[in-house]
Amino acid sequence: xxxxxxxxxxxxxxxxxxxxxxxxxxxxxxxxxxxxxxxxxxxxxxxxxxxxxxxxxxxxxxxxxxxxxxxxxxxxxxxxxxxxxxxxxxxxxxxxxxxxxxxxxxxxxxxxxxxxxxxxxxxxxxxxxxxxxxxxxxxxxxxxxxxxxxxxxxxxxxxxxxxxxxxxxxxxxxxxxxxxxxxxxxxxxxxxxxxxxxxxxxxxxxxxxxxxxxxxxxxxxxxxxxxxxxxxxxxxxxxxxxxxxxxxxxxxxxxxxxxxxxxxxxxxxxxxxxxxxxxxxxxxxxxxxxxxxxxxxxxxxxxxxxxxxxxxxxxxxxxxxxxxxxxxxxxxxxxxxxxxxxx
Amino acid sequence: xxxxxxxxxxxxxxxxxxxxxxxxxxxxxxxxxxxxxxxxxxxxxxxxxxxxxxxxxxxxxxxxxxxxxxxxxxxxxxxxxxxxxxxxxxxxxxxxxxxxxxxxxxxxxxxxxxxxxxxxxxxxxxxxxxxxxxxxxxxxxxxxxxxxxxxxxxxxxxxxxxxxxxxxxxxxxxxxxxxxxxxxxxxxxxxxxxxxxxxxxxxxxxxxxxxxxxxxxxxxxxxxxxxxxxxxxxxxxxxxxxxxxxxxxxxxxxxxxxxxxxxxxxxxxxxxxxxxxxxxxxxxxxxxxxxxxxxxxxxxxxxxxxxxxxxxxxxxxxxxxxxxxxxxxxxxxxxxxxxxxxx
DNA sequence: ACGTCCTCGTGTAACGGTACATCGACACCA
DNA sequence: TGGTGTCGATGTACCGTTACACGAGGACGT
Numbered sequence: 001x002x003x004x005x006x007x008x009x010x011x012x013x014x015x016x017x018x019x020x021x022x023x024x025x026x027x028x029x030x031x032x033x034x035x036x037x038x039x040x041x042x043x044x045x046x047x048x049x050x051x052x053x054x055x056x057x058x059x060x061x062x063x064x065x066x067x068x069x070x071x072x073x074x075x076x077x078x079x080x081x082x083x084x085x086x087x088x089x090x091x092x093x094x095x096x097x098x099x100x101x102x103x104x105x106x107x108x109x110x111x112x113x114x115x116x117x118x119x120x121x122x123x124x125x126x127x128x129x130x131x132x133x134x135x136x137x138x139x140x141x142x143x144x145x146x147x148x149x150x151x152x153x154x155x156x157x158x159x160x161x162x163x164x165x166x167x168x169x170x171x172x173x174x175x176x177x178x179x180x181x182x183x184x185x186x187x188x189x190x191x192x193x194x195x196x197x198x199x200x201x202x203x204x205x206x207x208x209x210x211x212x213x214x215x216x217x218x219x220x221x222x223x224x225x226x227x228x229x230x231x232x233x234x235x236x237x238x239x240x241x242x243x244x245x246x247x248x249x250x251x252x253x254x255x256x257x258x259x260x261x262x263x264x265x266x267x268x269x270x271x272x273x274x275x276x277x278x279x280x281x282x283x284x285x286x287x288x289x290x291x292x293x294x295x296x297x298x299x300x301x302x303x304x305x306x307x308x309x310x311x312x313x314x315x316x317x318x319x320x321x322x323x324x325x326x327x328x329x330x331x332x333x334x335x336x337x338x339x340x341x342x343x
Numbered sequence: 344x345x346x347x348x349x350x351x352x353x354x355x356x357x358x359x360x361x362x363x364x365x366x367x368x369x370x371x372x373x374x375x376x377x378x379x380x381x382x383x384x385x386x387x388x389x390x391x392x393x394x395x396x397x398x399x400x401x402x403x404x405x406x407x408x409x410x411x412x413x414x415x416x417x418x419x420x421x422x423x424x425x426x427x428x429x430x431x432x433x434x435x436x437x438x439x440x441x442x443x444x445x446x447x448x449x450x451x452x453x454x455x456x457x458x459x460x461x462x463x464x465x466x467x468x469x470x471x472x473x474x475x476x477x478x479x480x481x482x483x484x485x486x487x488x489x490x491x492x493x494x495x496x497x498x499x500x501x502x503x504x505x506x507x508x509x510x511x512x513x514x515x516x517x518x519x520x521x522x523x524x525x526x527x528x529x530x531x532x533x534x535x536x537x538x539x540x541x542x543x544x545x546x547x548x549x550x551x552x553x554x555x556x557x558x559x560x561x562x563x564x565x566x567x568x569x570x571x572x573x574x575x576x577x578x579x580x581x582x583x584x585x586x587x588x589x590x591x592x593x594x595x596x597x598x599x600x601x602x603x604x605x606x607x608x609x610x611x612x613x614x615x616x617x618x619x620x621x622x623x624x625x626x627x628x629x630x631x632x633x634x635x636x637x638x639x640x641x642x643x644x645x646x647x648x649x650x651x652x653x654x655x656x657x658x659x660x661x662x663x664x665x666x667x668x669x670x671x672x673x674x675x676x677x678x679x680x681x682x683x684x685x686x
Numbered sequence: 687a688c689g690t691c692c693t694c695g696t697g698t699a700a701c702g703g704t705a706c707a708t709c710g711a712c713a714c715c716a
Numbered sequence: 717t718g719g720t721g722t723c724g725a726t727g728t729a730c731c732g733t734t735a736c737a738c739g740a741g742g743a744c745g746t
Contacts, residue, residue: 001400001483001484003731003732003733004732004733004734005732013695013696014695014696014697015696015732015733015734016695016696016697016733016734017694017695017696019733019734020694020695020734022733023734026693027693027694027695028694028695029693029694029695032694032695044479044482044483046452046455046456046479046483047456047732047733048397048456048458048731048732048733049393049453049456049457049458050392050393050394050396050397050402050457050458050731050732050733051393051397051701051731051732051733051734052456052732052733052734053393053701053733054391054393054394054397054700054701054702054703054731054732054733055700055701055732055733055734055735056701056733056734057344057701059393059457060453061453061457063436068418069412069417069418069419069421069422069437070415070418070419070422070621071415071418072413072414072415074412075411075412075413075414075418075439076412076413078412078439079412079413079439079441082439082441091438091450091453091454092438092439093406093436093437093438094412094436094437094438094439095434095435095436095437096418096421096422096425096435096437098422098425107434109389110392110403110404110434111434112389113389113390113391113392114392114393114402114404114434115391115392115393136387136389139387140344140387140389141344223624223625249625252622252625252626252627253625255627256625256626256627256628256629258627259627259628260673278413279595279622281566282566282592282595282596282599283595283599283626283627284595284598284599284601284602284626284627284628285599285602285627286599330603346701346702346703347702347703347704348702348703356725356726357725357726357727358702358703358704358726359703359704359725359726359727360724360725360726361703362703362704363704363724363725365703366704369723370723370724370725371724371725372723372724372725375724375725390702390703391701391702391703393701393702393703394701394702394703394704394731395702395703395704396731397701397702397703397730397731397732397733398702398703398704398705398730398731399703399704399731400731
């Protein structure tokens with residue numbers, strides 16, 4: 001593994017000159033430059049980023065802490081972050097916590113040790129551990145942006161969706177179908193996200209003079225929970241005609257239960273999800289979903305990270321809230337309506 | 344940002360002693376150890392991995408190069424890698440190429456510069472660029488394991504599924520349904536993966552005295568391609584009764600087209616996918632799929648990486664091939680059969 | 687002819703952590 | 717009492733890169 005010194009020896013120049021060539025500095029004559037480039041090729045030189053980072057005090061790496069790699073939501077988010085940093089020549093690198101609080105803290109510590117340029121964090125547990133980990137990163141001069149799950153009391157910029165507005169939008173959308181019998185299926189009541197979505201949904205219905213005729217808090221928020229919830233919902237009497245699920249996996253599970261029971265969607269049951277994961281549009285009956293422009297979220301996070309990196313001193317943490325949008329697809333299409341363009 | 348020297352000054356010991364405490368070396372007395380630990384806490388010391396790596400010549404980071412972060416297949420793979428390295432105290436970090444050959448090479452170079460402990464690579468383009476990039480990593484003493492897409496001529500260990508066997512399994516499975524009219528829908532003909540799957544499928548049918556009644560090579564291998572293919576397949580006359588898709592996204596798209604057209608799956612059309620992505624089981628009609636135990640693939644890759652890391656000298660590259668398995672679900676259920684347990 | 691400026695190249699030191707050799711002090715045994 | 721061994725702590729040097737200051741040599745103006 002060649003170093004600048006070896007390259008320099010081969011090219012008969014000083015190591016400093018090799019460094020100057022590598023970094024495209026102008027004060028190198030054409031002849032010498034040629035010789036150095038030749039030597040670089042011959043030795044197969046690969047820059048040692050560790051030494052570089054040690055010298056410079058920072059790397060050209062941005063870390064993303066994702067909760068779950070198999071969930072396309074995080075993939076989309078990472079894509080947005082990469083978009084937002086495309087012109088920066090940084091490597092965006094993702095670590096996954098698998099929704100384990102300890103692994104979250106561990107990964108953050110490791111990223112801090114690596115002296116990454118910044119960290120974009122999604123977490124499953126927003127407890128004191130995370131709070132102090134984030135404070136630690138900030139103290140070390142590593143900018144942090146918290147994404148996806150709005151949260152107070154963190155010394156960091158945040159980007160989040162507006163769950164309350166999303167719940168209201170969901171209510172408006174389902175009311176717009178003009179069918180009676182509105183229901184919801186929520187993820188674990190312990191999760192603030194799900195609670196915020198359902199309570200605003202319920203309130204908006206109430207304000208419009210309607211009410212929830214059936215509801216269920218699931219023990220989890222995965223596909224299997226959705227299937228189970230769907231079976232119970234379909235057995236209810238009277239059976240609801242439209243249902244709001246607080247995330248897309250629940251909704252997809254519900255769709256599966258409906259197909260299994262031969263219940264037509266949206267004819268007999270309209271289904272609305274949340275998060276607009278890439279597979280929502282790809283479901284057998286393309287799933288309507290309240291979406292948060294996940295990619296835009298990643299881009300915004302990248303933007304805030306850059307702002308904080310550049311500002312260094314006197315930086316006020318920003319708290320961005322992205323407005324949710326309803327992506328109306330087949331699963332909530334009113335009867336007798338032709339397919340729209342939205343996919 | 345405190346360094347060992349500052350911590351040492353505060354604890355009134357030498358930097359070396361701090362290092363010894365940090366690394367849990369026994370040659371430190373209890374009193375001094377206590378003082379150092381106190382000082383570590385007071386200064387909020389965070390290890391500088393760059394300096395450490397520079398000294399040691401390697402990091403405690405393993406890189407994974409994924410083609411597409413939104414595809415759960417890669418999430419699953421990364422999960423397997425993490426499983427396989429769980430007891431190693433390394434940080435597993437993922438970079439994404441978005442199926443862009445240049446970004447693949449770029450990311451590999453950056454990982455090499457970071458002096459990661461090893462790299463697990465999936466790529467979209469297995470050209471000369473990648474070949475020399477992999478050779479470069481190997482030359483730099485960084486073990487590489489190529490995953491998912493079997494390929495010759497690389498100086499690295501590989502782990503892959505057996506596409507030919509998978510195609511044969513698909514043929515057997517569909518033949519087992521006892522319906523006439525077998526078809527296939529493939530991804531781009533330019534992709535070796537898809538070609539291998541279809542040609543072995545076709546051969547196996549032929550060997551059993553059957554033939555493909557309809558087939559289509561799509562321009563891409565995403566959901567939209569599947570929907571388009573589905574529309575054309577459903578319009579064919581006579582319409583095939585069972586179809587093998589060379590990946591799950593195509594199959595899911597086909598499912599969507601069938602639902603749209605009111606065609607019953609599996610009653611009127613049986614659909615078999617490939618890859619067994621997590622959403623296959625979650626589709627409205629749970630999708631049968633030829634799977635490769637993706638997580639096991641990741642674990643195997645991790646194992647090979649460790650083996651190569653430890654062997655250093657005289658290491659023979661291993662080429663692991665994992666046998667595919669058919670996950671039979673509702674989308675290929677024979678008429679009049681009750682639901683099986685497989686999800 | 688001499689000062690000034692510019693171009694191109696080089697030597698030195700430092701970033702933070704740790705391998706290695708060393709060294710003082712004390713215990714223990716013959 | 718002197719020799720040997722062990723334990724605990726330290727000093728030094730080095731990993732690879734680059735910021736900075738410096739210096740040699742040539743061009744140019746007066």
